[in-house]
Amino acid sequence: MTTTSQESGNEQSTEGHLSFRPGPGDRQPAAYARRRRSFEVAIAFVAPISFFALWQIASTSGWLDERFFPAPTTVWSTAVELVRTGELQESLAISTRRALIGLAFGVVSGCAMGILLGLSPLWRAALEPFLSACYTVPKLALLPLLLLIFGIGEAPKIVLIAITVFFFVWIATMEAVMSMPESYREAGRSLGAGPWQAMRHIVIPAILPQIFVSIRLSAGVSILVIVGAEFVQGGDGIGYLIWHSWSLLRAEAMYVGIVAVALLGFVLGEVVKWVGRLLMPWAPRDAGRAVM
Amino acid sequence: MRSGNAVEARAVERVFHSRKRDIHALGPVDLDVRDGEFVCVVGPSGCGKSTLLRMIAGLVTPSAGELRVRVKDGRPDAAMVFQDYSIFPWKTVLANIRLGLDLAKVERREADRLARSWAAKTGLSDFLDAYPASLSGGMRQRVAIARALAPNPQILLMDEPFAALDAQLRQVLQDELLEVWQADGRRTVVLVTHSLEEAALLGDRILVMSNRPGRLLADQEVPFERPRRPELRATPEFVAFREQLWHLLRDEVRSA
Ligand SMILES: Nc1ncnc2c1ncn2[C@@H]1O[C@H](COP(=O)(O)OP(=O)(O)O)[C@@H](O)[C@H]1O
Numbered sequence: 128m129t130t131t132s133q134e135s136g137n138e139q140s141t142e143g144h145l146s147f148r149p150g151p152g153d154r155q156p157a158a159y160a161r162r163r164r165s166f167e168v169a170i171a172f173v174a175p176i177s178f179f180a181l182w183q184i185a186s187t188s189g190w191l192d193e194r195f196f197p198a199p200t201t202v203w204s205t206a207v208e209l210v211r212t213g214e215l216q217e218s219l220a221i222s223t224r225r226a227l228i229g230l231a232f233g234v235v236s237g238c239a240m241g242i243l244l245g246l247s248p249l250w251r252a253a254l255e256p257f258l259s260a261c262y263t264v265p266k267l268a269l270l271p272l273l274l275l276i277f278g279i280g281e282a283p284k285i286v287l288i289a290i291t292v293f294f295f296v297w298i299a300t301m302e303a304v305m306s307m308p309e310s311y312r313e314a315g316r317s318l319g320a321g322p323w324q325a326m327r328h329i330v331i332p333a334i335l336p337q338i339f340v341s342i343r344l345s346a347g348v349s350i351l352v353i354v355g356a357e358f359v360q361g362g363d364g365i366g367y368l369i370w371h372s373w374s375l376l377r378a379e380a381m382y383v384g385i386v387a388v389a390l391l392g393f394v395l396g397e398v399v400k401w402v403g404r405l406l407m408p409w410a411p412r413d414a415g416r417a418v419m
Numbered sequence: 420m421r422s423g424n425a426v427e428a429r430a431v432e433r434v435f436h437s438r439k440r441d442i443h444a445l446g447p448v449d450l451d452v453r454d455g456e457f458v459c460v461v462g463p464s465g466c467g468k469s470t471l472l473r474m475i476a477g478l479v480t481p482s483a484g485e486l487r488v489r490v491k492d493g494r495p496d497a498a499m500v501f502q503d504y505s506i507f508p509w510k511t512v513l514a515n516i517r518l519g520l521d522l523a524k525v526e527r528r529e530a531d532r533l534a535r536s537w538a539a540k541t542g543l544s545d546f547l548d549a550y551p552a553s554l555s556g557g558m559r560q561r562v563a564i565a566r567a568l569a570p571n572p573q574i575l576l577m578d579e580p581f582a583a584l585d586a587q588l589r590q591v592l593q594d595e596l597l598e599v600w601q602a603d604g605r606r607t608v609v610l611v612t613h614s615l616e617e618a619a620l621l622g623d624r625i626l627v628m629s630n631r632p633g634r635l636l637a638d639q640e641v642p643f644e645r646p647r648r649p650e651l652r653a654t655p656e657f658v659a660f661r662e663q664l665w666h667l668l669r670d671e672v673r674s675a
């Protein structure tokens with residue numbers, strides 16, 4: 128045997144026997160884990176740094192057409208400029224507001240529908256087939272219809288996000304309610320919980336972890352949807368900034384917009400995680416990460 | 420309802436209707452549980468013991484016959500301890516124990532006081548703010564027992580409360596339950612168990628049930644004086660009594 132693994136120590140073959148001894152990870156587990164962790168953090172930076180370095184070189188040396196692929200340094204100075212004029216913050220604020228309002232409506236209606244259908248076989252029989260069929264309709268394709276119904280203000284975009292989010296949250300909530308152990312509800316009833324008390328003390332906390340997973344997914348989706356909607360309709364928001372910059376051949380501003388959207392999605396996801404940890408102190412940290 | 424009985428069952432049966440076929444789970448069963456009595460129910464798996472308890476708790480209705488249970492505020496004056504950990508992971512130990520009182524809208528300070536005192540009696544005082552995820556199986560069942568007792572129900576229903584624990588811990592919790600119950604002024608208890616030793620140590624009376632549909636095969640008084648001590652287990656009388664019970668049950672288990 129010639130294999131040596133850092134985790135499990137050395138294995139040496141002596142006359143037909145294998146001997147196992149502690150490796151560095153076994154002798155000083157804490158220090159080893161710490162070193163290992165710093166190493167993992169360090170290599171996580173390697174990929175993005177090499178990516179941007181290569182891009183910079185390719186762009187400045189002329190391998191890439193600078194009109195479409197401006198160097199990261201150019202993009203950075205454009206970003207500084209857009210922040211100075213306030214254009215970037217304003218666009219981000221407008222889009223964030225739309226996304227959050229739509230998200231809120233979608234989450235509340237999705238939870239309500241999920242709990243109703245999860246608890247009541249009758250309502251499930253009545254509505255689930257119809258809603259499942261609606262789930263697969265591409266929601267962005269509804270935008271013209273929503274514009275017709277709601278006019279051209281904020282409403283159609285917010286409704287579009289709410290509809291999209293509704294389905295994510297509805298499905299997750301309904302499944303969570305249905306997979307809730309029967310003994311939870313029986314324990315509540317045997318302690319004298321009425322329907323509303325059972326909702327507050329048992330059903331909602333029991334399904335909260337799954338609801339939060341679906342909200343995290345929905346937060347990302349609502350950003351995608353709002354950017355898509357602003358591409359095709361209206362004259363403001365971060366989606367408009369991206370699309371408009373592109374059509375004006377201001378590629379550097381487009382890249383600023385794209386990066387800003389990515390950051391916005393990341394921040395929103397972290398906020399949802401943080402709120403989830405506040406509301407669910409009993410859950411292990413980062414519950415739901417595995418599901419994502 | 421005759422005074423002096425906490426539970427009266429008259430020809431009680433329960434049939435479950437599932438998609439494929441009907442399952443005759445229990446009965447007919449006739450049963451009186453006197454106030455303050457500790458009744459243990461033993462019988463083969465699937466004979467309807469849990470169903471009987473759930474009927475007494477008002478969670479399931481009988482399909483035939485009549486079941487009368489002492490009530491308070493319009494619902495059975497009974498609390499249930501389930502086998503699987505039905506304590507709520509999202510509530511701290513204290514909040515779990517206090518739940519029945521909160522639901523009954525007992526004033527917060529009084530509810531806290533009662534919950535703390537039950538926690539103390541069940542050895543949970545050091546874990547009041549812990550969440551169940553960080554507790555061992557034995558601790559969780561102590562929480563389940565304290566939670567059931569805190570609203571002071573007249574009847575305590577226990578469905579194989581220690582079945583999921585290892586043998587040593589099971590014995591410890593049996594001893595604790597014996598002590599708590601004897602100190603507590605003799606509440607009515609119906610305890611379902613697989614352990615004849617548990618039944619003989621804790622019960623005033625042991626009901627032996629048949630295979631499904633469960634009927635009462637035997638109704639055996641337990642001959643040991645109260646208050647009992649855990650050391651009773653080691654006495655020759657106890658061992659002989661347990662053997663006698665096993666003879667009653669053996670044929671049913673064999674043909675199950
Ligand atoms: N809700 C239910 N629906 C259908 N069948 C059930 C239900 N509850 C119990 N049963 C059936 O009734 C029988 C008795 O169950 P149970 O009372 O749990 O038995 P025990 O507790 O004695 O093991 C079993 O065959 C079980 O499958």
Ligand SMILES: [Mg+2]
Pocket residue numbers: 468469470578
């Ligand atoms: Mg059972």
